Amino acid sequence: xxxxxAPRPDHQQAAADDPAVARALARTPAQAFRHGMIQSVPLMIxxxxxxxxxxxxALEAGMDIAQVMGFSVLVLAGASQFTAVQLLSDHxxxxxxxxxxxxxxxxxxxxxxxxxxxxxxxxxxxxxxIAYALIDQSYALSIQHYEKHPRxxxxxxxxxxxxxxxxxxxxxxxxxxxGATVGQAIPxxxxxxxxxxxxxxxxxxxxxxxxxxxxxxxxxxVAALALAGLPSGLGLLIAAPLGMATGAxxxxxxxxxxxxx
Amino acid sequence: MNGGVSDLTVWFVIIVLGIGTFLIRWSFLGALGDRPLxxxxxxxxxxxxxxVLPALVAPLVMWPEATQGxxxxxxxxxxxxxxxxxxxxxxxxxxxxxxxxxxxxxxxxLG
Numbered sequence: 001x002x003x004x005x006a007p008r009p010d011h012q013q014a015a016a017d018d019p020a021v022a023r024a025l026a027r028t029p030a031q032a033f034r035h036g037m038i039q040s041v042p043l044m045i046x047x048x049x050x051x052x053x054x055x056x057x058a059l060e061a062g063m064d065i066a067q068v069m070g071f072s073v074l075v076l077a078g079a080s081q082f083t084a085v086q087l088l089s090d091h092x093x094x095x096x097x098x099x100x101x102x103x104x105x106x107x108x109x110x111x112x113x114x115x116x117x118x119x120x121x122x123x124x125x126x127x128x129x130i131a132y133a134l135i136d137q138s139y140a141l142s143i144q145h146y147e148k149h150p151r152x153x154x155x156x157x158x159x160x161x162x163x164x165x166x167x168x169x170x171x172x173x174x175x176x177x178x179g180a181t182v183g184q185a186i187p188x189x190x191x192x193x194x195x196x197x198x199x200x201x202x203x204x205x206x207x208x209x210x211x212x213x214x215x216x217x218x219x220x221x222v223a224a225l226a227l228a229g230l231p232s233g234l235g236l237l238i239a240a241p242l243g244m245a246t247g248a249x250x251x252x253x254x255x256x257x258x259x260x261x
Numbered sequence: 262m263n264g265g266v267s268d269l270t271v272w273f274v275i276i277v278l279g280i281g282t283f284l285i286r287w288s289f290l291g292a293l294g295d296r297p298l299x300x301x302x303x304x305x306x307x308x309x310x311x312x313v314l315p316a317l318v319a320p321l322v323m324w325p326e327a328t329q330g331x332x333x334x335x336x337x338x339x340x341x342x343x344x345x346x347x348x349x350x351x352x353x354x355x356x357x358x359x360x361x362x363x364x365x366x367x368x369x370x371l372g
Contacts, residue, residue, distance in 0.1 A: 049354055067271050074279030079310060083317060084274055088266055094274060100317070101278045105285050106309045113289035113298060120294070131287035193327040194336050194364055198343050200318040202356035205347020207311045216308040217315045224316035225323060236316050243312025248304035 024149040029159035032152075036141070036163025043137045044171055050078055051172045053199055055179020057082070060192045061089035065180045072176035076169060077135060079203060080104045086196050092233030100236055111139040118146045119161075121154050130158075133165035135172075211254060216247030335367035 027035060051072065058068045063085065071081045084101040092100075111134055119130065142161045146152065152160075186192065208214050220243025227235030289296070298306075322340045324330040343360030350356065 046353055049357070053357070062266070063271060064268075067268070067275065070272065070275040070279075074275055075282055076279075077282055079314060080278065080282060083313070084278055086317060086321070088271060088274060091266060094270060097274050098277050098281065100313060101274070102281045102285065103309055103313050105282045106306050108282070108286045109288050110298075110303065110306050112286055112291075113293070116289050116294060119290060124291070127290045128287065131283060131290055134286040134290075191327065191335075191364060191368055193325065194339060195361075197318050197321045197325075197336075198339060198357055198360035198364070200314050201322075201340055201343040202347050202353045202360065204311065204314050204318070205344050205356055206351040206353065208348060213308065213311045216312045220312040220316040221319040224319040228320045228324070235320070236313070239316035240309070240313040243316060244305045244308040247308030247312065248301060251304055251307070 021149055021151075024145075024156075025151060027156060027159075029155045032156045032159035033163035033166075036145075036160040036165075037167040038163075039141055039145075040137070040164050040167035043141070044167060047137065047168055048171050048175045050199070051175035052179035052182070053195060054078065054081055054085075055176040055181070056183035056186065056192065057179075057195050057199070058085045058176075059180045059183035060186075060195070061085050063180075065177070068176055068180040069173070072173045075101070076132070076172065077105050077108075078172075079200075082196060082199060087233050087236075090233065093231075096233035096237055100233065100240075103240060108134055108139075111143075114143060115139070115146075118143075118157055119154070122158060126158060130161060130165075133161075133169050135168060137168045138164045210251075212247045212250040215250040216243040219243045219246040335364055335371055338367050339364035 024032075024035075054072065055068050058071065058081070059065075063071075071084070075081050075084075080101045083104050084097050087097040087100055112131065115130070115134075119127065122130070138161065141164045142157075145160055146157060204217065208217060220239050223239035223242045224235050227238055229235075230238075322336065323332060325333050325336050327333075328336070339360045342363035343356045346359035347353065347356030
């Protein structure tokens, strides 16, 4: 997650005697693409049910299938899609829907920055395609791969990213469609209203790794509850920055105390 | 879309969100290059999801629309189960399952 990882010399030292590294360097782009796809399989198990749920929940919130697909193809960002659908069904003002949906995606600017040292030589259209498919999973797998094998050629790096991106994004889009289609068959009266909150909570829980994350989360919750009386969505717009600032302050404070995270 | 939000509004949100998200992802790769981010910006970015999502979800858990805004034991326990399993297992899907099972179990038990 560090923003600009310079290729580290110690990795190159280790390269000579690690067979996995030698294999990675010997791959043709087609093999690197396949390797990326294969390494994506465990993450696909998370992506598919999540996308199914998005399709179902968005349909429940009143979207039609075209709109569900619009979200999954054009936005292609789970948390942000869920956020927008939730706020739309709350009748929040459009500006607040968009700001909140974008806020959830701001972390991707970090991903973008941290890929620059590895993909700086790519062409403009390659970079645009990478940007389109830059989701949590494609970022996490690629950056791990690049840092582990710093001597890969640009073509190998691009092919690996493409393999991961196809294996992650295509199932996301297809499963959203399946969710929206199957969702029409779910009878009324089942408590689907709570699918969205449960999904959000499940996404939040693994993020609570440090004291700073816990503090950010806690302040955001307290502020959101305290401001719940404000017009729809406005409380969120105040509570979220308060939580973010708390996280940043606690992180600085913890670092100064010397024990970091 | 029903419920008073027009189709046009939904499409407007989808398209603006799509373009905005693309620009966020493209920012450094495509335009800003190696420019280092100031430390405080990085710190704030790190905490966006963990601040935005809880702020969004907290009122939904406390005052669910399905119960006309009354706190509901089934939904509160489902939320607690989701969080607990999520924190312990770090597994999103397991956490969702735990929440779902708790919700339907409690709704069934409480009638």
